[in-house]
Amino acid sequence: MAVDQVLQGLDNLELGPRSTGPGASGDRAARLARKTLAAAWPKLLAVALVLLVWQVVHLTGWKKLVLAGPGTVLSDLWQLAQHGQLWAAIGVTMKRALIGYVLALIIGSVIGVLVARIPPLRAALGSIITGLQTMPSIAWYPFAIILFSAGTQAILFVMVMGAAPSIANGLITGVDYTPPLLLRAGRTMGLTGLALYRYLILPASLPAYVAGMKQGWAFAWRSLMAGELVVTIVGAPGLGVLLNTNQSLQDFAGATSIIIVILIIGIVVDLVFTKADTALRRRRGLLDPSLPA
Amino acid sequence: MRVSDERSTRVSGRTDAPAVLLTGVSKAYRTGRAELLALDQVSLTARDGEFVCIIGASGCGKSTLLNLVAGLDKPTAGQIDTGGRNVGLMFQEPALFPWLTAARNVELALRARGVPRAERRSQTAELLATVRLTGFGDKRPHELSGGMRQRVALARALAQHADVLLMDEPFGALDAMTRDLLHEELERIWAERTLTVLFVTHNVREAARLGDRVIVLSSRPGRVIAEYDISRRGPRRIDSPEVANMAAILTDRLREEMGRHGS
Numbered sequence: 001m002a003v004d005q006v007l008q009g010l011d012n013l014e015l016g017p018r019s020t021g022p023g024a025s026g027d028r029a030a031r032l033a034r035k036t037l038a039a040a041w042p043k044l045l046a047v048a049l050v051l052l053v054w055q056v057v058h059l060t061g062w063k064k065l066v067l068a069g070p071g072t073v074l075s076d077l078w079q080l081a082q083h084g085q086l087w088a089a090i091g092v093t094m095k096r097a098l099i100g101y102v103l104a105l106i107i108g109s110v111i112g113v114l115v116a117r118i119p120p121l122r123a124a125l126g127s128i129i130t131g132l133q134t135m136p137s138i139a140w141y142p143f144a145i146i147l148f149s150a151g152t153q154a155i156l157f158v159m160v161m162g163a164a165p166s167i168a169n170g171l172i173t174g175v176d177y178t179p180p181l182l183l184r185a186g187r188t189m190g191l192t193g194l195a196l197y198r199y200l201i202l203p204a205s206l207p208a209y210v211a212g213m214k215q216g217w218a219f220a221w222r223s224l225m226a227g228e229l230v231v232t233i234v235g236a237p238g239l240g241v242l243l244n245t246n247q248s249l250q251d252f253a254g255a256t257s258i259i260i261v262i263l264i265i266g267i268v269v270d271l272v273f274t275k276a277d278t279a280l281r282r283r284r285g286l287l288d289p290s291l292p293a
Numbered sequence: 294m295r296v297s298d299e300r301s302t303r304v305s306g307r308t309d310a311p312a313v314l315l316t317g318v319s320k321a322y323r324t325g326r327a328e329l330l331a332l333d334q335v336s337l338t339a340r341d342g343e344f345v346c347i348i349g350a351s352g353c354g355k356s357t358l359l360n361l362v363a364g365l366d367k368p369t370a371g372q373i374d375t376g377g378r379n380v381g382l383m384f385q386e387p388a389l390f391p392w393l394t395a396a397r398n399v400e401l402a403l404r405a406r407g408v409p410r411a412e413r414r415s416q417t418a419e420l421l422a423t424v425r426l427t428g429f430g431d432k433r434p435h436e437l438s439g440g441m442r443q444r445v446a447l448a449r450a451l452a453q454h455a456d457v458l459l460m461d462e463p464f465g466a467l468d469a470m471t472r473d474l475l476h477e478e479l480e481r482i483w484a485e486r487t488l489t490v491l492f493v494t495h496n497v498r499e500a501a502r503l504g505d506r507v508i509v510l511s512s513r514p515g516r517v518i519a520e521y522d523i524s525r526r527g528p529r530r531i532d533s534p535e536v537a538n539m540a541a542i543l544t545d546r547l548r549e550e551m552g553r554h555g556s
Contacts, residue, residue, distance in 0.1 A: 003477050004425055010471065011429075014438035185388040188363055188381065189453055190405045199401055203392045284391040285435020 068253040077257040086242070090261070093228065093238035096152065100159030101220045107160055108167030108216060112209075113197075115168065116175040126172075129165045137162040137223035141230050152236075155227035162223035163216035170212015174205020207280055214273035221266055312378060312457055312489035313339040313362060318371035319514075320357050331357045333514035334371070339457075344483060344490045346504035348497060348543060350551050354515030355493040359459045362491065378489075381455030385462040387442035389434040395445045396421060396430030402452035420448040423482060440471040444478070451486070458483075460492045464499070473531055476502055480528075497547065501539035502531045509543065511550050519546050 051070045058069035068076075080086045115122045115129070140161050144154040178201050186200040228240020237245075239262055246254035281287045320332040331354035339345045349355055360366040361373055363382045389398045396417050403413045421430050424444035434442055443463060450458055464472040480503065483490055494500050500507045501523065509519040521539065529536055 003474060003481075007425055007474050007478070010474065011438065011441055014440070015436075181384065181386060181388045182390065184360075184365060184382075185384070185390075187365060189402045189449070191401075195405065199405075200390065203390065206392070283433065285433065286391075 066250065066252045068256070073253045073256045073260075076253040077260060080254075080257055086261070089237055089239050089242050090265070092236050093224065093240070094265070096155060096159075096228075096238065097221065097224055100156045100224060101163060101217060103156060104160045104163035104216055104220055105167055105213065108164035108212075109171060111164065112168035112171030112175075112212075116172045117197075122172075129168055129172075132161065132165040133169065133219075135161070137219065138226045138230070140223075141227065145231065150231045151233060154231055155224060158227055159220045159223045163220035166216040166219055167209075167212045170215065171205060171209045173212070174208030175201055177208060178204040207277070207284075207286070210273065210277050210280060214270065214277065217269055217273060218266075221269070225262060310341050310376075311338045311374075312341045312343070312376065313337075313491060314372075314374040314376075315362070316372045316374075318358075318361065318368045318373060320354065320361060320366070321369045330514040332361075332368075333516050335510075335515060335517055336371075337508055337517060337520075339489050339491055341489055342487045344492065344503060344505045346492045346494060346500035346507045347510060348494055348500045348507060348547070349510035349515060350495065350512045350547055352512040352515075353510035355495075355510065356461050358510075358515065359461050359491065359493055362457075363459055375457060378456040379454045380457045380459060381450035381453040382459045383443075383446055383450050383461065383463045385465045387434065387439075387446040389442060389445055389449070391434050394431050394433055395426065395437065398434070398445055399448045399452050402449045406452075406454060416452070420452055421445075423451065423485075424448045424478070438471075439467055440475060443467065443475065447479070447482070451482070455488065457489045457491065460490065462494055463492075465494070465496070472499070476531065479503070497540040497543040498531055498536065500543060501536045502529055507539070507543060509546055509550070512554060518550065 054070045058067060111125070111129070115125050137158050140158045141154065144157045144161075148154040148157060182200060182204060186196055191200055224238075225240055228238045229244055232241060232244070239258055243255055243258045243262075246258060278287065315335055315337050318332055318335045319330065322329045322331055335358065337345075347355060347358065357366070359382060361368050362375065363380050365382075389395075390401070393401065399420050400413050400417045403416055408416060417430070418427070421427055424447050426441060426444055426448070429437065429441065434445070437445065446463075464475055467475065476499070479490075482488070492500075492503060504521075504523055505525060507521045507523065508517055509521075510516065511518045521542070523535075523539060
């Protein structure tokens with residue numbers, strides 16, 4: 001028998017059967033619904049449990065004068081959602097979040113590439129970057145306010161100080177962990193200098209880079225919330241300002257509502273990063289296909 | 294243009310001109326305070342279009358040798374001359390870029406060589422056809438079997454316009470049946486493209502099956518201790534008696550060498 005035919009047969013055998021059975025291509029909508037439900041019910045259960053415990057604590061009468069029950073808070077939140085004020089505040093905050101994060105992304109990436117490429121720079125800055133990561137962002141505010149006065153600039157500065165080190169570190173880790181075998185393959189191919197970075201090292205470091213970006217987002221979001229509590233900017237009240245107002249008014253339900261909003265935004269953005277990370281790993285075959293999405 | 298003309302006349306037929314010439318090549322590594330001699334005064338020649346197998350037990354510096362010929366490393370002493378030929382290197386692992394499809398992996402080697410975009414597509418398709426992977430171009434490495442990945446790696450090495458193909462135990466991680474088929478494929482491609490192959494292995498049968506010549510290296514340090522010419526009379530099979538006889542001779546020679554380290 002001809003070699004090509006044997007080889008073709010072997011290839012087909014090794015790639016396994018094609019998934020053409022019933023249910024695989026059939027009702028995609030039903031499958032999607034089932035998958036969504038399967039992914040959602042543990043989360044819903046967790047939320048229900050928190051609400052239950054909260055309700056029980058409320059019923060025991062602990063801190064009776066201030067602690068509102070989940071019913072009051074949720075209806076407060078519903079009321080807030082009907083008003084433009086909350087949405088305007090979310091708009092102001094998200095705009096700052098976007099600007100601050102993009103700034104941190106650019107600065108962190110540039111520093112990451114430079115530190116990864118230039119050994120003396122790494123010797124000088126490597127441990128400083130790691131040190132900066134452990135710095136609580138709120139500690140930057142006095143410095144930032146003196147430097148920029150209390151305003152958006154101060155908040156953006158602290159966001160960058162919080163997020164850029166994580167992003168830079170993610171990129172540096174990715175560059176360092178590029179498999180030596182792939183580097184050998186790339187050099188044999190004649191990839192050098194910029195082409196080596198463009199076609200090999202940067203794509204290879206993408207998963208660690210995305211992990212750094214995700215962590216950077218968490219730091220940026222925290223810095224922003226701290227900033228909005230510390231720095232009051234007249235005319236543009238963000239979520240932090242609403243929270244501050246509620247504190248002054250001793251409005252527990254209102255404060256809790258805003259906290260829930262902040263939490264939801266944080267979770268949704270984190271979800272986007274997790275999705276990106278999963279898609280990336282799936283493309284590279286770094287994900288166990290039997291695991292649920 | 295002149296360069297490519299020269300190239301085509303040089304590889305157009307098998308000549309006795311040396312394609313790879315090593316003279317007195319030594320390579321020492323510094324590990325802490327001790328110095329480890331990996332290769333000691335290795336001299337060998339591979340003629341244009343010759344299939345040379347290099348065999349040895351552990352610690353014979355096989356991979357070091359290929360790295361030196363590929364120019365990834367510099368010898369401590371001696372000369373390596375490939376006469377300006379393009380050298381492609383293949384490893385035991387396919388070392389494909391996991392974020393690229395099979396076709397993109399091959400195409401990247403063309404891009405690195407500066408092949409214009411318009412030609413890259415057709416050349417990639419042709420190279421994938423050469424390794425019989427037409428239709429699998431848009432699969433990612435992890436979606437292919439081990440044998441198929443190694444064939445993509447071969448196509449990528451060929452895309453480097455290699456006149457000299459260095460292979461570092463390329464089929465070591467494959468099952469016997471796949472390996473057997475890939476031997477035939479490699480033989481076909483080698484003959485079609487008039488390649489010079491330096492094939493490192495520790496599988497004596499593989500060496501006896503594929504080589505025009507088999508070079509045996511000693512261990513720690515690596516020296517050339519024996520050389521066998523195997524005349525090619527028609528196609529060989531891994532289970533044919535000539536191959537088995539040659540394998541037995543190689544095994545005995547290797548055991549003798551290993552025994553030297555036993556006492």
